Amino acid sequence: MELHDIWFVAIAVLWTGYFFLEGFDFGVGVLTKLLARDRVEKRVLINTIGPVWDGNEVWLLTAGGATFAAFPDWYATLFSGFYLPLLLILLCLIVRGVAFEYRAKRPEENWQRNWEQAIFWTSLIPAFLWGVAFGNIVRGVAIDAEKEYVGTLFDLLNPYALLGGLVTLTLFTFHGAVFTALKTVGDIRLRARRLALALGLVTAVLALGFLGWTQLSRGDASSLIAMVIAVVCLLAALVAVKAGREGWAFAFSGVTIAAAVAMLFLTLFPNVMPSSLDPEWSLTVANSASSPYTLKIMTWCAAIATPLVMLYQGWTYWVFRKRIGTQHIADAAH
Known part of the structure; x- marks a missing residue:
C-alpha cells in the first residue's frame, strides 16, 4: 500500500471520529428545542456536552489540516467549489462556540434565550450541510481538466445530496438522544429514550434509502x-434503547456512523472527488497527493502525536463520565 493510500484511510478515520463525537454534540444541540421543556432542562442538556464539545471539534481541524497537507489539490478543489456551504458551516461553528461561552455571562432571560436559540440553529445547520457536502463528493461534481470546480451552488442541491443531509441530521440527532439518555437521570432520561426510538425509526428509513442509492x-x-x-x-x-441499555445503544449508534462513513469512502476510492463531466478529470489519491517525502514526514508526526491526543481526550471523557439531572443545576436545587 502506497503512502497516499494510507493517508486516504487516515483522513477517513479522522472524519469518522469527527462525526462520531461531534455527531452527538450536534444532536444534543438540536434536542435543546425538541426535548427540553424548560430552561433548566436546556441547561442540563448543554452541561452534558459542555466539557467536551470543543475537544470534539479538534477532529475537524485535524481532518482539514491532513487533507491540506496530504492532498492539496483535493483540498483546493473542495474548499473552492463548496465555498458557500463550508463558509456557512464555519460561521455556525464560530457562533456555536461563542454561544456556549457567552450564554451564562449575563443573568437576563432574553440574553440566555437568544444564545440557546443560536446553539440550536448552529447545531442543526452543520448537521444537515455535512451530509449535503459528502453526498456531492460521492456523487461527483463538475470538475474540469484543470482540477477546478465549474458548477454552481444550485448544482450541489440535488436530490441525492439533500437526502444525505437529512440522513446526517436525523442520525446525529438520534445519536445525541442516545447520548442524552446515557448522561442524564430522571424524567429527562426517560423522555430522551422515547424520543430516540422515534428518531431511530425515521433515521433507519432515510439511511436505508440513501445507503441503498x-x-x-x-x-x-x-x-x-x-x-x-x-x-x-x-x-x-x-x-438496546428499547431495553434501556443506553451504553450499548450509544456504542451501536457510533458503529452505525463509522460504518456509514466507511461505506462512503469505500465507494470513493481510488477517487477523492469524482468528476461528473469526465471520469478522466476526477481527482484521485495519486494525482492529488503531496510528494512521498511530505507524506513520510506526516506519517511520523501522526504516529507520535495521535496516541497522545486520543489518550488525553479519553481521559477527559472519563473525568466527566457521571450522569446529571435537573437537581444538579444550582438555581433549580434552591
Missing part, C-alpha cells in the same frame, strides 16, 4: 458489507 450507483462488495453493518447496528441500537 449509494450502493446501487457506485458500490461494490466491500461497500455492501459496510452498508449491512451500518443498518444492522442501527437496528441493534434501537433494540
Whole structure:
C-alpha cells in the first residue's frame, strides 16, 4: 500500500471520529428545542456536552489540516467549489462556540434565550450541510481538466445530496438522544429514550434509502458489507434503547456512523472527488497527493502525536463520565 493510500484511510478515520463525537454534540444541540421543556432542562442538556464539545471539534481541524497537507489539490478543489456551504458551516461553528461561552455571562432571560436559540440553529445547520457536502463528493461534481470546480451552488442541491443531509441530521440527532439518555437521570432520561426510538425509526428509513442509492450507483462488495453493518447496528441500537441499555445503544449508534462513513469512502476510492463531466478529470489519491517525502514526514508526526491526543481526550471523557439531572443545576436545587 502506497503512502497516499494510507493517508486516504487516515483522513477517513479522522472524519469518522469527527462525526462520531461531534455527531452527538450536534444532536444534543438540536434536542435543546425538541426535548427540553424548560430552561433548566436546556441547561442540563448543554452541561452534558459542555466539557467536551470543543475537544470534539479538534477532529475537524485535524481532518482539514491532513487533507491540506496530504492532498492539496483535493483540498483546493473542495474548499473552492463548496465555498458557500463550508463558509456557512464555519460561521455556525464560530457562533456555536461563542454561544456556549457567552450564554451564562449575563443573568437576563432574553440574553440566555437568544444564545440557546443560536446553539440550536448552529447545531442543526452543520448537521444537515455535512451530509449535503459528502453526498456531492460521492456523487461527483463538475470538475474540469484543470482540477477546478465549474458548477454552481444550485448544482450541489440535488436530490441525492439533500437526502444525505437529512440522513446526517436525523442520525446525529438520534445519536445525541442516545447520548442524552446515557448522561442524564430522571424524567429527562426517560423522555430522551422515547424520543430516540422515534428518531431511530425515521433515521433507519432515510439511511436505508440513501445507503441503498449509494450502493446501487457506485458500490461494490466491500461497500455492501459496510452498508449491512451500518443498518444492522442501527437496528441493534434501537433494540438496546428499547431495553434501556443506553451504553450499548450509544456504542451501536457510533458503529452505525463509522460504518456509514466507511461505506462512503469505500465507494470513493481510488477517487477523492469524482468528476461528473469526465471520469478522466476526477481527482484521485495519486494525482492529488503531496510528494512521498511530505507524506513520510506526516506519517511520523501522526504516529507520535495521535496516541497522545486520543489518550488525553479519553481521559477527559472519563473525568466527566457521571450522569446529571435537573437537581444538579444550582438555581433549580434552591
